[in-house]
Amino acid sequence: MSEPLVTLRDVVKRYDDFTAVKRMNLEIGAGEFVAIMGPSGCGKTTTLRMLAGLEAPTEGEVVIDGRVMNDVPVHERDTPLVWQSLALFPFLNARENVEFGLKMRAVAPGARRKKALEWLDRLGIAEFAERNVETLSGGQRQRVALARSLITEPRLLLLDEPLSALDAHLVIRMQGVLTRLQRELGITFVHVTHSQSEAFAMADRVVIMSRGEIAQVGAPRDIYRAPANRFVAEFVGRNNIIAGTVAPVGPGFGLLRVDTPLGPFDVVADDAPRPPGEAAVFVVGADRVEIGREPRPGAVPCTLISEEFIGSVVTLFLEAPDGTELKVQAQERALAALDAGSGGAFHLSWSPQEAHLLPPGA
């Protein structure tokens, strides 16, 4: 990571008897696209509002560009926020909305008008400059909001779930617009979202929060493949979480054997000391499970409970003999050959390389 632009140091945010953010430490590099993700109430929006100065941290420091921001009032910061509701000014047209930040900075009318038109053009909505914002479509309004936030050329742009109100196909298009802008401008984006696909599609790094704490920070691929704990494993994608104990005798070759109610499984060992008999939990991505009709050595026999069809990808929910639910995600085309509808037994297996051990106690 390059020079950090934003540093959160031991930041705590308490409301009366509720702690929204618990001692958070995070560095965000200049030019980085960071997504903060988590379920509702995890503290992600509070964190964003502290960056914008809309909330003051109860403890700790928020440092932006080398300056402690705790006591800097909102309007003296240059940390524009793209609001979930967009918060466009309904009594102004698109251009006047975009000009607002420059007007507050006492830029002359001619200069700010020119700048606003440039930004509207850059976002491909120059033709709507004089239109009432209430008559624009969702995607167009989104672009007005972006232009309004970027016109002051800030080093840091905050985004609070701005895509959540858009139709699915528009979300994909706006993700493209956002990533392209971020690359071109080289400024830091901090994007709060509850949508995994949004976070993973756009961010260089993803911060996952749970109950006011950071559960994991990392590149989307790392988080997807190697969740740091049970919360992340459950929150991110479809994972099979299998718990057991470390077997007395290991297979060697950098593998660890875990005895589970489903039988013994070999997994790639980690660096943690793993005495025999200790609890061990590993995660297998639903898309990493092989499913077949024929029994194979080490495969778990299962019966099909239900399937979820979302287009080209299908998720099967199966039950092992001991009642454990297992998930398999596969291409619809590949599953057609299995004739899932006819009932009967399925056999699931995975290679040790696909099983990811969670750290002890996580």
Place this chain on the structure above:
Amino acid sequence: MSGAGKAAAGLWALRIWAALVFVFVFAPIFFSVIFSFNSARFPTIPLESFTLHWYQTIFADPDVWDAALNSVIVSSCTAVLATALGFCTAYTDYRYRFRGQGAYLALVLLPPTIPLIIMALAMLAWLSKIGASGQIWSIVAAHTVLTAPFAMAVIRLRLNQIDPSLEAAAWNLGASQWRAMRWVILPFARPAIVSALCLTAAVSFDEFAVAWFVSGLNKTVPVLILEIVTGNIDPQVNAIGTLVFGVSITLVALAQILLAARLSRSAA
């Protein structure tokens, strides 16, 4: 009768009912307007000939001009003061959560619920105690108290429609609290503010009881009307009444149009 037929009959019944209500409310005013152009001394049917005599009489009467001037001064000052006060209370209630907010609101909205005669007596007693009765400003003060709740209600309703992020968005874009008020809250509330100005002006222009008690020698138009009718039956009153009605209905209609235009726009 079929269901659709019943519904249609119900609709017609409603229409007739509404028409009757309008007749009941507007018939006296309508006849007052008619008689103001009638040459007869007494309001009787059949009508005699058309005349502008009564209008000429009132326009020639300096008392009427004085009263009209007083009414214009009182109602415009009242409108500005009451709307300013109403805006402040509405904004306070919109923006902040504080202990005793319910009591604060109840107190703010109390004046219109007090019987006017009580209000007028209390006003007279209080204003004369502080040596401020019998002046034109006494009426302005009393009318401001009386009409501010209307302004507050109209503006508060408008502030309800604001996106709660709007003001914070202005701060976030570099506006101080005052500038956010100037460039976001005021423009957003403008239709309601103008409509509150019209409404409070209309209420003050028409108000008689309080004005009669506290006005002293500075008569407003409604007070003058009473003085004319207590003396004798004089069709001048119809002429004045017609003009007063014209002013009030214009103000109220203006307020309604502004509010309705704003509502339909936010609904679209």
